[in-house]
Amino acid sequence: MKIPFFKFECSQAEIDQVTSVLESGWLTTAKKASELEAAFKQRCHTDHALAVNSCTAGLHLALEAIGVNAGDKVVVPSLTFTASAEVIRYLGADPVFVDVDESTQLITRAAIEAAVAEYGDIKAVVAVHFGGQSVELVGANGVWDYCKEQGIKLVLDAAHAFPAFDSYGPVGSVGDVTCFSFYANKTMTTGEGGMVVTNDEAIAARIKTMRLHGINRDIWDRFTKANASWEYDVVAPGFKYNMPDVNAAIGLAQLERVDLFREQRQACAEYYLAQLSDIDCIQLPQARVPMAHHSWHLFPIVVKPTAPINRDQLISALNESGVGTSVHYKPLHRMTYYKEKYQLDPASFPVTERYWQGCLSLPIYPGMTTEQLAYVVQVIRANLKP
Ligand SMILES: Cc1ncc(COP(=O)(O)O)c(C=O)c1O
Numbered sequence: 001m002k003i004p005f006f007k008f009e010c011s012q013a014e015i016d017q018v019t020s021v022l023e024s025g026w027l028t029t030a031k032k033a034s035e036l037e038a039a040f041k042q043r044c045h046t047d048h049a050l051a052v053n054s055c056t057a058g059l060h061l062a063l064e065a066i067g068v069n070a071g072d073k074v075v076v077p078s079l080t081f082t083a084s085a086e087v088i089r090y091l092g093a094d095p096v097f098v099d100v101d102e103s104t105q106l107i108t109r110a111a112i113e114a115a116v117a118e119y120g121d122i123k124a125v126v127a128v129h130f131g132g133q134s135v136e137l138v139g140a141n142g143v144w145d146y147c148k149e150q151g152i153k154l155v156l157d158a159a160h161a162f163p164a165f166d167s168y169g170p171v172g173s174v175g176d177v178t179c180f181s182f183y184a185n186k187t188m189t190t191g192e193g194g195m196v197v198t199n200d201e202a203i204a205a206r207i208k209t210m211r212l213h214g215i216n217r218d219i220w221d222r223f224t225k226a227n228a229s230w231e232y233d234v235v236a237p238g239f240k241y242n243m244p245d246v247n248a249a250i251g252l253a254q255l256e257r258v259d260l261f262r263e264q265r266q267a268c269a270e271y272y273l274a275q276l277s278d279i280d281c282i283q284l285p286q287a288r289v290p291m292a293h294h295s296w297h298l299f300p301i302v303v304k305p306t307a308p309i310n311r312d313q314l315i316s317a318l319n320e321s322g323v324g325t326s327v328h329y330k331p332l333h334r335m336t337y338y339k340e341k342y343q344l345d346p347a348s349f350p351v352t353e354r355y356w357q358g359c360l361s362l363p364i365y366p367g368m369t370t371e372q373l374a375y376v377v378q379v380i381r382a383n384l385k386p
Pocket of ligand 1 (some may be wrong): 053057084157159180182183313
């Protein structure tokens, strides 16, 4: 049996949506992108949604719009994809890497407090909703409540977390700015793409301008409004981060089924949790939110040192049996650039270290059959509990 790590769900709706854009003759940002933005505002309970061409672009725009400048310090977990931290460097600011919670792999208020105590002035935090569940944002241990109290800006990297929820409502509704990813293997995709949501009018206005060269009007306005003139102004050296309509069209079709996709991934997670729970030498993912509030983008397991084979050997065994896996993540404190530039020592990240040395992510996608899930479980059992 061949089981990929991820499989894109394409229906006739995606094909029809893209065809309609091609037939319209207008391929770049226009009506489809606006429709996708309107849907996200509604789903995330936010005043503003801005479509961009990647989550990385969204994170860059978010940090720029909240005023991160050269020399500023921005807290970010080491256990994340490089995009969460590289955008801090784009602006000449410096990441302050922190460890994560042992059971959820999420950044905590305590870790941010410790960074503030050690480094003093922290301009912002990039918090990652790792795997698809929300960071604890509100309440006594809430990262958002703490950041507001301290005057620290909070950007949420929600690349894994659409749709996801917490006691405060949908992911995206809380924080200064939240950025979603529609990369090819995400919970919904536009091929490449992302969405930025915020309730802050000034931040939204700045992002809107900066995502298109620092021009004070968007392309659609410029070419299509009845009374539009050729004239535009450039108010800043912006970027080229707008989402083309071809991509937005795929997103609109995906959005129709995104809740169904989430339910199907949850069913995969429930199957794995039930069928792997008696294997003592692996650690299964722990949800701090109800199952239905988790987007289940990832299903990461950790092979403990007590296992008969290690993580790399299990990945090879699964691979030889036709099962695709991935590792989320080799932490940033182990990546040459960050390690050398910031003189990072693995001993400063004990939880992340323990986690990453044993972690691998199992296939989880809508349309994965019980037969396929059973096969993955069978290969794991054969290797870890012969
Ligand atoms: C945690 C995290 N942040 C950011 C990104 C970047 O997303 P994009 O590829 O849409 O730029 C990813 C992509 O995998 C991610 O996993």
